[in-house]
Each structure stands twice: as C-alpha cells, then as structure tokens.
Amino acid sequence: MGRIVLDQVSKSFGKTEVIPPLDLTIEDGEFTVFVGPSGCGKSTLLRLIAGLEDVSGGKVSIDGKEMTEVPPAKRGLSMVFQSYALYPHMSVRKNIAFPLRMAKMDKAEIKKRVEDAATVLNLTDYLSRRPGQLSGGQRQRVAIGRAIVREPSAFLFDEPLSNLDAALRVGMRLEISEMHKRLATTMIYVTHDQVEAMTMADKIVVLQAGVIEQVGSPLELYRAPRNTFVAGFIGSPKMNLLTGEEAAKHDAHTIGIRPEHITISNESGTWEGVVGVSEHLGSDSFFHVKCDGFEDPLTVRAGGELQLSYGAKVFLTPDTAHLHRFNDQGLRIE
Amino acid sequence: MARAVTSQRKAINTIFAWSIGLLIFFPILWTILTSFKTEAQAINDPPIFFFFDWTLENYAVVQERSDYLKFLWNSIIIAGGSTLLGILIGVPAAWSMAFVPSRRTKDILLWMLSTKMLPAVGVLYPIYLLFIEMGLLDSRFGLVIVLMLINLPIIIWMLYTYFKEIPVDILEAARMDGASLRNEIMYVLTPMAIPGIASTMLLNFILAWNEAFWTLNLTAAKAAPLTAFIASYSSPEGLFFAKLSAASTMAIAPILILGWFSQKQLVRGLTFGAVK
Numbered sequence: 001m002g003r004i005v006l007d008q009v010s011k012s013f014g015k016t017e018v019i020p021p022l023d024l025t026i027e028d029g030e031f032t033v034f035v036g037p038s039g040c041g042k043s044t045l046l047r048l049i050a051g052l053e054d055v056s057g058g059k060v061s062i063d064g065k066e067m068t069e070v071p072p073a074k075r076g077l078s079m080v081f082q083s084y085a086l087y088p089h090m091s092v093r094k095n096i097a098f099p100l101r102m103a104k105m106d107k108a109e110i111k112k113r114v115e116d117a118a119t120v121l122n123l124t125d126y127l128s129r130r131p132g133q134l135s136g137g138q139r140q141r142v143a144i145g146r147a148i149v150r151e152p153s154a155f156l157f158d159e160p161l162s163n164l165d166a167a168l169r170v171g172m173r174l175e176i177s178e179m180h181k182r183l184a185t186t187m188i189y190v191t192h193d194q195v196e197a198m199t200m201a202d203k204i205v206v207l208q209a210g211v212i213e214q215v216g217s218p219l220e221l222y223r224a225p226r227n228t229f230v231a232g233f234i235g236s237p238k239m240n241l242l243t244g245e246e247a248a249k250h251d252a253h254t255i256g257i258r259p260e261h262i263t264i265s266n267e268s269g270t271w272e273g274v275v276g277v278s279e280h281l282g283s284d285s286f287f288h289v290k291c292d293g294f295e296d297p298l299t300v301r302a303g304g305e306l307q308l309s310y311g312a313k314v315f316l317t318p319d320t321a322h323l324h325r326f327n328d329q330g331l332r333i334e
Numbered sequence: 335m336a337r338a339v340t341s342q343r344k345a346i347n348t349i350f351a352w353s354i355g356l357l358i359f360f361p362i363l364w365t366i367l368t369s370f371k372t373e374a375q376a377i378n379d380p381p382i383f384f385f386f387d388w389t390l391e392n393y394a395v396v397q398e399r400s401d402y403l404k405f406l407w408n409s410i411i412i413a414g415g416s417t418l419l420g421i422l423i424g425v426p427a428a429w430s431m432a433f434v435p436s437r438r439t440k441d442i443l444l445w446m447l448s449t450k451m452l453p454a455v456g457v458l459y460p461i462y463l464l465f466i467e468m469g470l471l472d473s474r475f476g477l478v479i480v481l482m483l484i485n486l487p488i489i490i491w492m493l494y495t496y497f498k499e500i501p502v503d504i505l506e507a508a509r510m511d512g513a514s515l516r517n518e519i520m521y522v523l524t525p526m527a528i529p530g531i532a533s534t535m536l537l538n539f540i541l542a543w544n545e546a547f548w549t550l551n552l553t554a555a556k557a558a559p560l561t562a563f564i565a566s567y568s569s570p571e572g573l574f575f576a577k578l579s580a581a582s583t584m585a586i587a588p589i590l591i592l593g594w595f596s597q598k599q600l601v602r603g604l605t606f607g608a609v610k
Contacts, residue, residue, distance in 0.1 A: 052506050073512045085507035089525040098521075099511035146511065156510075 002063065002154035002186030003028045004049060009058035011044055018044050019210035021058055026188060031180050034190045035197040036207035042190045043158055049188065050156050051075050063153060078147035079156040082163060084139045086131040092142050093127040099150040117145040137168045154186035173200060194234055206230050228330040231256045237286055237299045252325035252333055259286060259301040261322040269315025275308045289314060368579035376575040392580035400563060402584055409559035411474050413542035416481035417535050420489045428493035429519060433505060446487040454547045465552060472554040480552065481542045489538055496530025536596055543589045560585035
C-alpha cells in the first residue's frame with residue numbers, strides 16, 4: 001500500500017520560497033512522474049516526500065498516516081539516487097542487504113531476498129564485487145536492488161537514468177516500467193526528460209518554479225495541455241506556438257499546433273515558407289520551415305521518404321481540428 | 335634540446351629538495367651521532383662527524399640511571415589514550431559540522447582553531463590549580479585529558495575535511511534504508527572515513543608523543559613520559575650532551591619508526607582533498 005497525500009506542502013530555503021503550498025495525491029500503485037526544467041523544484045518535492053528535507057508548511061501523509069515529522073528511516077519508502085549512492089566499502093551483496101540488516105531481519109531471510117533480487121536484476125555473478133568494479137548500468141541495478149528488497153510502500157526515483165548513456169537509458173526505462181507492472185507498487189519518478197515521463201508514467205505532474213502546472217495522464221497532457229508551458233514542454237519535437245495575427249484569426253492570444261498536425265506540400269497550402277534544417281530519423285523526417293510573418297521557424301513532421309533540399313519553397317497546412325488555443329494568460333481556451 | 339634542459343632542471347630540483355630535506359633532518363642525525371660519542375668528543379671543537387670512537391656507553395648509563403621502559407609506557411598510554419579519546423569525541427563533532435551545518439559552524443571551527451593560537455603558558459596557571467584541586471597532578475589520566483583537549487581542534491578540523499569529501503547522497507541513502515543515526519555513523523560513515531580517521535589518529539599520536547610543555551609541567555615521577563625522560567638529562571649540574579642525545583634518540587626512536595612505516599598513510603592524509 002502506498003497512497004501519498006501532500007496537503008498544502010511548501011518549502012522555503014531561508015527567505016526563498018522554492019515550493020509554494022501545493023496539494024497532490026498519488027494513488028496506491030500509481031507510477032507518477034514529476035517532470036519540469038531544472039530548478040523547478042521536482043527533486044525538492046521528492047525529498048520532502050522522502051523526509052530528507054523538512055517541509056516548511058503543510059502535511060505529508062502516507063497510507064493515511066501523517067508522516068510530516070517522521071524521519072526518512074521510518075517512512076517505509078525506498079529511494080534510488082541519481083548518483084546511485086552505493087556504499088563503496090561494501091560488496092554488492094552487502095549493499096543490497098543493508099536495508100534488511102537495518103530492519104534486523106534474520107540472516108536466512110536476508111540471504112534469500114538478496115538472492116531473489118539479484119536473480120531478477122541479473123546481478124547474481126556480481127554479488128561479491130564492490131560497486132567500484134561495476135559498470136554504470138550494473139551500479140544502477142544494485143541501487144534498484146537495494147530499493148526493492150525491503151518491499152517498501154513506495155519507490156522514489158531521483159533522475160535515476162541521467163548518468164547512463166542513451167542506449168542503456170532506453171533499456172533501463174523498460175526494466176523499471178516492467179518492474180512497476182510486476183510489483184504494482186507506488187512509484188514516484190523525477191526526471192527532466194519529457195520522453196521518460198511520457199513513456200513511463202501513469203500520471204505526469206508538470207512543475208515549473210515549484211508550482212504544479214498540470215497533472216494528468218501522458219495523453220491527456222499531450223492532447224489537452226492546460227497552458228502554453230505544458231504545451232511547449234510535453235511532446236518532442238516541441239509544439240509550434242504562434243502569436244499575433246495568425247492567433248487572432250482563431251480568437252486566441254496564442255495558438256499551438258504539433259509538428260504532426262501540419263501537412264507539407266510543394267504545390268499549395270495555408271502558409272508559404274522556405275525549408276531550413278531537415279532532420280531525417282528514417283521513420284520520420286522533421287523539417288524546420290521559415291514562414292513569412294512568423295517569428296520562429298515551424299517544425300513539421302513528414303514521412304521518412306520525403307526529401308526536401310535546403311531553401312526549397314513549400315506550403316504548410318495546419319489541421320485545424322488539432323489546433324490548441326490559449327488566452328493572453330497562456331491558459332487553454334476550450 | 336628542450337629535453338636536456340628539462341632533465342637538467344630536474345637534477346637541480348632534486349638536489350635542492352634533498353638539501354632542504356637534509357637540513358631539516360640534520361639535527362636528528364646529529365643527535366643520533368652524538369649519542370654514540372664520548373662526552374669529550376661530543377663537545378669537541380671543531381665538531382667531529384663520523385670519525386670518533388663509537389661507543390654504547392651513553393646508552394648503558396642512561397638505562398642504568400633511569401627506567402626507560404616506565405617512561406615509554408607512560409608515553410604510550412598518554413599519547414594513545416588522548417588520541418582515542420579525541421577521536422571518540424571528534425567523530426560525532428565533525429559529523430555534525432560536516433553534514434548538518436548551522437549558520438555558526440564556520441565560526442565554531444575558527445573559534446576552536448583560535449584556541450591553538452593562545453600560548454599554552456597563558457593557561458598553565460589555571461590548569462595547574464585545577465589539577466591540584468582535582469588531584470590530577472602527576473597522573474596519566476590528567477595528561478590524557480589535557481593532551482586530548484589541546485589536540486581536539488586539530489582532530490576535528492582534519493576529520494571535518496575528510497567528512498566533507500564524502501558524498502551526502504550516500505548518507506541519505508543510508509537514512510532511506512532505515513539506518514538510525516548511530517548505525518549511519520557506524521556502518522556507513524566511519525568505514526568510508528577510515529583512511530582519514532587513521533591519518534588523523536597517527537598525526538595526533540605523534541603530536542601527543544612529542545608534546546613537552548604540559549607533560550613537563552604537570553608530571554613529576556609517576557606519570558612522566560619520554561619527554562620528561564629527555565629533560566631529566568639537561569640537568570643544572572652540567573650538560574652531558576652525549577647522554578642527553580642518547581636519551582633523546584631512545585625517546586624519538588619509537589615515533590620515528592612508526593612515522594617511517596606509516597608515511598604513505600600520513601602523506602595521503604595530509605594532502606587528502608587537495609588532489610582528486
């Protein structure tokens with residue numbers, strides 16, 4: 001069980017308020033991702049839940065029990081750190097066993113649990129090694145092993161994949177998602193990478209400057225961003241945001257259109273422009289098109305076969321059914 | 335061409351370094367040499383370097399006149415005791431300053447160090463009176479306490495620097511893993527800080543071993559360590575350089591040997607954090 005409720009939780013460092021009072025409920029078994037640009041307070045929020053930082057105001061409760069004043073050791077949560085934070089002087093076996101040893105579990109049970117975890121994480125051959133003798137991916141697995149053995153009520157991940165190379169990151173992402181499906185335990189995952197957020201989350205919490213901009217499932221956020229910040233942050237490549245005359249045509253201050261909702265043509269279309277940089281990914285191609293009257297080039301997605309040379313003249317047509325409209329405060333207009 | 339210049343420079347640097355090293359070591363070397371001379375040769379003018387009649391007579395006399403082992407034992411107890419006690423107090427103190435600093439931590443550190451700036455003789459009188467009052471005069475226990483207090487600022491400073499190098503993440507991980515404060519210090523922090531703690535202990539042991547001001551002033555016969563043993567040979571009835579040298583050599587030999595075997599550890603300890 002791991003239902004986590006934040007009630008008017010706030011955090012200040014000295015006179016600087018990092019997180020103004022916020023409410024958030026994370027349901028039991030949910031995979032929640034905190035995402036936002038660096039310095040948005042997502043890690044701080046995680047540390048408040050963990051108890052590694054004291055809240056400046058508000059209440060944190062886990063499974064209906066108030067935990068605001070409870071030290072991290074007694075909250076029943078496990079955490080995986082960005083730096084892995086393994087104990088360098090202990091073998092992999094002792095690292096994984098450490099939380100169980102602290103819980104004064106009996107030796108046979110510890111041995112069994114450590115070996116089970118090692119089997120699941122493919123660490124069986126490395127149990128007697130020290131962390132210093134492992135690769136980045138293996139260290140990450142040890143950190144995860146240490147987190148799962150004691151069967152916590154929730155897992156906290158603080159940017160666990162950002163020290164891994166791109167290929168490994170994709171692999172570990174899948175493994176963590178799979179682990180979540182298997183264990184069905186609450187997980188809170190902090191990342192600045194919106195791709196990780198989109199692919200892993202049941203629920204995404206978008207943060208900016210300590211404020212929750214939007215909470216919802218990945219597709220909800222993708223299809224109906226509540227404001228221009230979320231619109232620009234979620235989705236890769238970014239949504240095209242246009243202001244001025246074009247937006248006014250649709251009774252909005254800003255309009256947003258995703259790259260895949262624009263069709264590109266050599267003959268005719270709504271907007272006329274010139275092709276700039278093209279990015280060919282094989283399956284898709286992204287073209288950056290400079291249109292007359294728009295400040296920034298528009299990003300357009302097309303099929304992988306389309307070839308357009310730099311400087312070629314093209315026409316773009318937005319799919320108005322997928323147009324996002326925002327008012328002068330940046331809020332979505334339905 | 336450039337290579338030649340470099341190796342020439344290297345040679346000059348080497349000679350320079352060795353000369354300085356020799357200059358520093360010379361008094362010790364001279365003491366050791368003198369301890370093997372006769373009293374007459376010891377004060378010979380011009381001084382004799384190697385070509386004298388090597389004799390062990392001084393050692394025999396020193397051993398006969400005073401019980402070297404008793405002084406040695408006192409030195410070990412006093413230096414060892416004050417080091418252990420200092421570490422016991424220093425580890426938690428440095429832990430709190432390194433990992434849960436307050437606004438005043440830097441001030442406290444400086445203030446502690448400032449106590450080392452005070453000439454020891456300035457507090458001799460009050461401490462002497464306290465010792466009389468508490469019956470600690472000429473007791474090993476009293477000296478352990480005083481030397482521990484004298485060196486505590488250095489212990490805490492050194493440990494503080496080591497602890498600062500330990501990533502906070504790892505301690506937080508221990509906290510998340512359910513470790514109490516005591517377990518965190520015992521199973522995670524201390525093992526990681528062992529090299530630092532070891533070199534702190536070593537340096538402190540050497541400092542306490544060589545400490546003369548307090549050991550001379552607060553002891554008489556019972557608790558006197560090796561420093562007092564040396565001092566007893568610079569007697570007012572006339573200087574016996576050869577015997578004084580023999581006593582000194584006997585007094586510094588243990589610490590010299592200890593230092594020699596642990597120099598790697600000591601150098602690493604003293605430069606810890608400088609290069610990483």
